[in-house]
Amino acid sequence: MKEEWWRGSVIYQIYPRSFQDTNGDGIGDLKGIVQRLPYVASLGVDAIWLSPIFTSPMADMGYDVSNYTDIDPLFGSLADFDTLIAEAHRLGLKVIIDQVLSHSSNQHPFFLESRQSRTNPKADWYVWADPNHDGTPPNNWQAIFNGGGAWEWEPRRQQYYFHNFLKEQPDFNFHNPEVQDWLLNVLRFWLDRGVDGFRLDTVNFYFHDAKLRDNPADYVKREGPVGRLYDMQYPLFSKNQPENLPFLEKLRSVLDEYQGRTLIGEIGDHHHGTELMAAYTSGRRLHMAYSFDMLSEEFSAGHFRNHIETFFREARDGWPCWAFSNHDVQRHCSRWSDHGGDEVALARQAAALLLSLEGSVCLYQGEELGQTETELAYEELTDPQGLNYWPADKGRDGCRTPMVWTHDATHGGFSDAETSWLPVKAPQLAKSADLQEQSNSSILKTYRQLLKLRHDNPALKHGQTRFLDTEEPVLAFLRDGQTLCLFNLSAQWQELQVSGIQDVLFSEGADLGATRLRLAPNASLIAQAAQDVSIKQQPAMAGQPV
Known part of the structure; x- marks a missing residue:
């Protein structure tokens, strides 16, 4: 059981930019996380998951990595990270960190080299393709964030490069074995440093169709306006390729070199998320995975039952990790508000439901306070998704606003800077941790009660x-x-x-x-x-x- 501590565990997701600022720049940092770890441990969770903290130009808030083996100065240093690992382990918390393997920053040294010519040592490390005879991109694939095609022209190579997300996030070419080997060694670097596992970003995006065939139109009929061109296609060839499965087995083999480590995969798919969760965790692949099925606007008995039964029917020996909120979606207390008698009752029920599900569980910072989505004006946004798709899609900043520790302190006790990177507003201040600590009937106390119940009841954890x-x-x-x-x-x-x-x-x-x-x-x-x-x-x- 010590080796499989992750099975049935509860993992607390920390968004480092928004957890605690200690140097007064309005951005959270590693020292701030260390400062608040006793609070996290007091909840009764088993582990923390840190969103990206690596060196990055921050075009996508750290999901565009320019150095995979160092900490961005915004967050601190490798020494600060070592301190965090030691303190978390002292408090009985495992540490899981994000790994963004599908793509890098366009400022990564490998991409800077790759874009120079077709013959340099890194020429085949990213996905390059010749233009069509009329100069157009090689196929119709769309990017998720930039509101247009997924190909960017590079004059020096006279070729296009592929990016599933921003043009600042070129995709690695996983068909190149050298790329795979290098990324596996990145994992070893952090495992040797003491991390207990990885949350793998966009784990179903690693491979693309080598023939670069066009995606068909999406077969799901949608009503109303489509916010993103990406959603008008069924991504048959741009992701979810069969070559993903052998690579996941390679990832697992690296983790098997170490004791008690785990892999959580993010399945980004709105058509077959639960089925992919099952496939990706069956056999010697990922230990567990989550999809966006539980992170959607759907809220019904049939919805929850269908996805849970589907997973355990499809997975031979796989394991799910369920979540209702994270840094990519509207907070569930706002997303499901039409289905509740009142906000507090809905928050308590979400806690009871999530913490009674078979599988492992992810809680997103502030979820235990019943935090709701922050309403932001366009000029307050930082997320490229919101900036590019406003107003049809307001982006992800509303769920990323700072953690509220103290109701009457500057920026809710998150920072004493004049301005924080995202604002803290009155509805969030009203749900501060200090106010809820003082109340025996708070949502925070409900979470602690349920977390203890799950911990003490083997049926809820493993049944x-x-x-x-x-x-x-x-x-x-x-x-x-x-x-x-x-x-x-x-x-x-x-x-x-x-x-x-x-x-x-x-x-x-x-x-x-x-x-x-x-x-x-x-x-x-x-x-x-x-x-x-x-x-x-x-x-x-x-x-x-x-």
Whole structure:
């Protein structure tokens, strides 16, 4: 079990720019993370995941890496990183760091060399292609962030280079074995430094179709305006290539050289995310993976049940990592606000649901406070996605605003600088950590309660899932045949006839009688139950029960 500490673990994602600033420049840093690690440990999580901290021009906030084996001065130094590792381990926290392997910065020395000619030693390290006879790019592939094609012209080579994201993020050519070997050694550098694992950015983007065939139009019919040209194509050839699988096995073999390390893959796909999670974690590939299926606007019993059942049906021996929020999507308390009785009830229910799922779990900083999306004006944005697609897509800055530690301090206690890199606004200040520490009924205290329950209850951490046959909006399942997890995913009261429910472990908005259970909007119940537990739904109730 020590080797597989990651199985059933809870990982706390830290966005370093927004966690804690200690040098007064308005940007979070590694010393700030060290300062706040006791708070993270007090939650009861098992590990932290750090978004990129490597040397970068910051065209995409660190996801454009120019030096894979050093820390960007914005965040500190390698010595600061070593201190962070040591302190996290002292507090019993594992440390997972982001690895952006699919592409580098266009300021990386390898790309600066590659773009000079077709004959230099790094000439084939990135994806280059000749133009069509009329000078147009070699195919129709679209980029995600820049609102146009995924090819950028390089006059020195008289060729185009491929970038799935910004033009400042050229894609590595994974068909070149030298590229693969070099990236594997990057992992060894950080493993030797003591990290416990990696979150692999865009893990299904590594390989492209070597024949550069055109992507077809997307077969999913969309209503309303399309924010990105990228979404008008089905990325049949630009990602999700079969060559990814053998490379994932190479990644796993590197991790197997070390004890107790783990790989989490981000599956960026809106068509087959759960299926890819299963394929990428089956066999000796990734230890676990997450997709955007749980990070979407969908909020229904059928949605959650479908993706969980699909994963465990498709995965031979794979393992999922579920998340409701992260640095790439609108915070779930805002994203699902139309499905809640009120904001606090929805936040508590999301905590209970996520922390009762079979698999591992990622919590995003501020999620434990019930933080909502920050409303920003265009002139306050920094994210290229929002800057390029406004107003159809406001980008990701709204979920990346600084952590709020103290309700009456400058920038919420995040920084004493005159200006922070993103603003802290009144709705976020109202959910500060200090205010919630003072309240026994806060969302923060709910998270601590549920994290302890998950830690102490083997069924919640490792037990298999069996769904009960309930109809919308009630979601019910058993973990290990003995722990019942029950949720009303609506803003209306629900009444059920029940038998076999025994000791209540957690209850929020649930009124349990001898044979009847009343569930308030967004109510949750976790309880010990008999194997033959029975739940029968009654007609939906229009209002609060008498």
